[in-house]
Amino acid sequence: MDQDLLKQAPTEFVFPVEWGKCREFALALLDSDPASPKPDDGGDDPAALLMPAIMPVCAFRYSQDGLPAILRLAQAGLVDRSRLVQGEVEFEFHRRAWSGEQLSVTEKLAKVYDKETSKEVLRFFEFETAFRSLDGEPVCMIRTVNIERRRKDDD
Amino acid sequence: MTDRGSAVAGFRIADLAVGSAMPPRRVGPVTQEHLVRYAGAGGDFNPFHYDSALVQSRGFKGVFAQGLFTAGILGQTLLAWAGENMLRRLRVRFAEPVWLGDTLTFCAVVDRVSTDDNALTQADLRCTVTSEDGRQVLTGAATLGASR
Numbered sequence: 001m002d003q004d005l006l007k008q009a010p011t012e013f014v015f016p017v018e019w020g021k022c023r024e025f026a027l028a029l030l031d032s033d034p035a036s037p038k039p040d041d042g043g044d045d046p047a048a049l050l051m052p053a054i055m056p057v058c059a060f061r062y063s064q065d066g067l068p069a070i071l072r073l074a075q076a077g078l079v080d081r082s083r084l085v086q087g088e089v090e091f092e093f094h095r096r097a098w099s100g101e102q103l104s105v106t107e108k109l110a111k112v113y114d115k116e117t118s119k120e121v122l123r124f125f126e127f128e129t130a131f132r133s134l135d136g137e138p139v140c141m142i143r144t145v146n147i148e149r150r151r152k153d154d155d
Numbered sequence: 156m157t158d159r160g161s162a163v164a165g166f167r168i169a170d171l172a173v174g175s176a177m178p179p180r181r182v183g184p185v186t187q188e189h190l191v192r193y194a195g196a197g198g199d200f201n202p203f204h205y206d207s208a209l210v211q212s213r214g215f216k217g218v219f220a221q222g223l224f225t226a227g228i229l230g231q232t233l234l235a236w237a238g239e240n241m242l243r244r245l246r247v248r249f250a251e252p253v254w255l256g257d258t259l260t261f262c263a264v265v266d267r268v269s270t271d272d273n274a275l276t277q278a279d280l281r282c283t284v285t286s287e288d289g290r291q292v293l294t295g296a297a298t299l300g301a302s303r
Contacts, residue, residue, distance in 0.1 A: 021196075024195075024196045025196050025197075025227070026231070027192070027196075028189075028192045028193040028195070028196040028197075028224075028227075029193070029224070029227045029228050029231050030182060030189070030228060031231050031235070052227070052230045052242070052245065053223055053226065053227030053230055053231070054197075056223055057197035057198060057199055057223065060197060060198030060199050061198050066198070082213065085249070086222040086223075086249050087248065087249065088246065088247065088248045088249070089222070089223070089226060089246070089247050090244070090245070090246040090247075091230075091242075091244065091245045091246075092243070092244050093242060093243055093244065096239070096240060
């Protein structure tokens with residue numbers, strides 16, 4: 001396994017939490033409650049809650065090259081996109097995030113390892129994406145596992 | 156198409172017990188429009204989610220849903236049930252593809268209720284998403300608890 005993969009520099013970008021994007025996601029996720037998420041009413045209570053589902057894909061919109069880390073590896077020829085499947089996603093929420101807020105995002109490849117079955121070699125790519133306020137306060141940590149599946153008889 | 160569930164958000168976590176369950180939510184049948192709309196919202200235009208000729212050429216029986224489409228609906232369903240401030244942790248594993256035409260049932264059952272060192276009660280739930288033909292397409296775990 002190529003441990004140089006782990007030397008890839010983390011990706012950093014700013015994710016502006018927008019009410020309209022939260023609402024678009026709510027509709028795409030079949031959330032029929034018109035009050036969720038709610039627009040910011042200008043007071044202390046409640047602005048739109050950032051929907052967890054947006055966070056794993058925000059790199060498509062807000063990173064400099066419009067790619068999440070796994071697709072950046074694919075673009076660099078280090079991963080075969082056509083063999084990729086999603087394995088797991090874990091969210092750890094430290095506090096809520098609100099529309100109008102800007103979050104600092106740092107995405108890094110944390111671990112790469114292989115497992116073999118009788119027919120396939122599976123390469124696991126574990127990414128950690130940290131969301132913080134611009135003051136550095138932790139908001140959310142996401143761990144994602146992508147799996148590159150390669151049949152042994154392909155090699 | 157979708158049933159948001161009959162639960163009212165905002166119960167007390169301490170009222171949950173092992174075996175307490177989120178009201179099951181049925182969603183489906185999943186259509187191409189759902190997947191295209193989700194792709195547009197997220198910005199991920201992976202052709203496996205809309206190009207049936209391509210996916211069939213790669214050995215799949217047809218287009219399948221984005222994993223985060225299913226996980227996102229699970230997350231929203233948990234938030235709608237428990238209250239938007241209550242989700243502390245969510246882990247999902249994508250076990251099987253969700254095909255066009257699948258109708259899914261989202262379930263969560265309390266496995267454990269505990270109180271931490273700060274006297275905050277939290278509940279650990281086992282989550283499943285099952286298709287009508289009995290395939291468990293997603294498994295996961297969630298932790299509910301009061302936040303700051």
